Amino acid sequence: MATQRIIDFLATRRPEGPCLVLDLDVVRENFHAFEKALPDSKIYYAVKANPAPEILRLLASMGSSFDTASVAEVEMAMDAGAPAERISFGNTIKKERDVARAYELGIRLFAVDCVEEVEKIARAAPGARVFCRVLTDGEGAEWPLSRKFGCVPAMAVDVLRHAKALGLDAYGVSFHVGSQQTDLAAWDRALADAKAVFEALAREGITLKMVNMGGGFPTRYLKDVPTARAYGEAIFSALRKHFGNRIPETIIEPGRGMVGNAGVIKSEVVLISKKADNDNVRWVFLDIGKFGGLAETMDEAIRYPIVTPRDGDAVAPCVLAGPTCDSADVMYEKAPYPLPLSLTIGDEVLIEGTGAYTTTYSAVAFNGFEPLRSYVI
Numbered sequence: 013m014a015t016q017r018i019i020d021f022l023a024t025r026r027p028e029g030p031c032l033v034l035d036l037d038v039v040r041e042n043f044h045a046f047e048k049a050l051p052d053s054k055i056y057y058a059v060k061a062n063p064a065p066e067i068l069r070l071l072a073s074m075g076s077s078f079d080t081a082s083v084a085e086v087e088m089a090m091d092a093g094a095p096a097e098r099i100s101f102g103n104t105i106k107k108e109r110d111v112a113r114a115y116e117l118g119i120r121l122f123a124v125d126c127v128e129e130v131e132k133i134a135r136a137a138p139g140a141r142v143f144c145r146v147l148t149d150g151e152g153a154e155w156p157l158s159r160k161f162g163c164v165p166a167m168a169v170d171v172l173r174h175a176k177a178l179g180l181d182a183y184g185v186s187f188h189v190g191s192q193q194t195d196l197a198a199w200d201r202a203l204a205d206a207k208a209v210f211e212a213l214a215r216e217g218i219t220l221k222m223v224n225m226g227g228g229f230p231t232r233y234l235k236d237v238p239t240a241r242a243y244g245e246a247i248f249s250a251l252r253k254h255f256g257n258r259i260p261e262t263i264i265e266p267g268r269g270m271v272g273n274a275g276v277i278k279s280e281v282v283l284i285s286k287k288a289d290n291d292n293v294r295w296v297f298l299d300i301g302k303f304g305g306l307a308e309t310m311d312e313a314i315r316y317p318i319v320t321p322r323d324g325d326a327v328a329p330c331v332l333a334g335p336t337c338d339s340a341d342v343m344y345e346k347a348p349y350p351l352p353l354s355l356t357i358g359d360e361v362l363i364e365g366t367g368a369y370t371t372t373y374s375a376v377a378f379n380g381f382e383p384l385r386s387y388v389i
């Protein structure tokens with residue numbers, strides 16, 4: 013949401029063009045809320061959500077760990093002050109030379125989801141800890157992560173057994189219940205699968221130690237979402253239910269939930285038009301669209317709150333589109349967006365909840381539009 017600090021920044025600095033303004037105070041509050049909600053879990057911030065150095069430095073100074081997906085992200089976390097022991101290489105798809113480079117940098121915790129990846133880790137990062145990702149159904153998530161990552165629990169048993177046989181530390185199981193997950197029961201289903209892997213390997217004398225419970229914690233967009241505390245309670249009771257009084261080490265990897273509500277995008281109305289005189293839907297074109305950072309509007313998955321200077325006036329449905337010459341650059345059309353009839357070309361609007369998954373998605377110069385500028389305050 014637009015905090016007073018963000019509003020003041022925009023009013024005094026008047027930055028030109030579309031831009032993200034992100035308030036670090038909100039990130040600090042979010043980190044504390046996660047710590048309080050799940051006091052026994054280590055927090056690994058998912059760097060891809062927003063890798064701004066100021067955010068990484070703040071979180072590193074607060075004791076956060078980091079989930080990274082590439083050598084560049086590992087280096088960003090280290091530059092921000094995180095020691096190698098607080099960084100995991102959580103991408104299940106890695107080049108062997110990148111594994112070797114991360115190992116050289118001191119990284120000892122790696123994600124896998126197949127024996128082929130285990131073989132790379134065994135060669136390039138001998139003795140490292142590995143955790144195996146299991147598939148989840150993604151149900152209840154507004155941005156599900158599909159079947160790209162993870163394997164079925166029965167295969168995870170084979171993968172971790174193989175890791176152990178190759179001299180790696182078969183350390184645990186991970187899952188991601190899907191991003192913007194508003195169904196608290198999703199963790200219960202995934203923890204049941206994790207527990208099954210723990211049990212099967214225990215019968216073979218392999219003791220796993222850790223469950224990585226991934227991200228998925230939501231940001232409030234147009235609909236209310238449960239509080240961090242509600243997530244903490246649901247997850248803790250699911251851990252108790254499945255692991256009894258032998259709860260393993262746990263990790264969470266919030267991305268969206270850590271930074272989403274800390275940022276606001278300022279944008280300008282470039283054009284308002286109709287396709288025919290008798291159309292009752294107006295087309296509103298902003299100076300930012302899918303290629304400028306709002307990629308998560310794909311399939312109208314994420315619906316951002318939009319604040320206009322004319323809020324309170326009568327509204328009517330609009331198709332909302334970006335400024336590029338690509339016909340895919342339409343954000344909301346299947347479900348038109350109600351905006352004030354008085355909205356005018358040149359008005360500035362605020363797109364809220366845009367601290368996560370925006371700057372990193374913006375194209376470098378599609379149609380000559382600059383990448384999304386970001387101010388971290």
Ligand SMILES: *Cc1c(COP(=O)(O)O)cnc(C)c1O
Binds near residue numbers: 079102191226229267
């Ligand atoms: C993207 C990602 C996250 C963060 O997910 P959110 O839904 O933004 O919290 C966490 N873990 C992994 C492995 C990821 O790829």
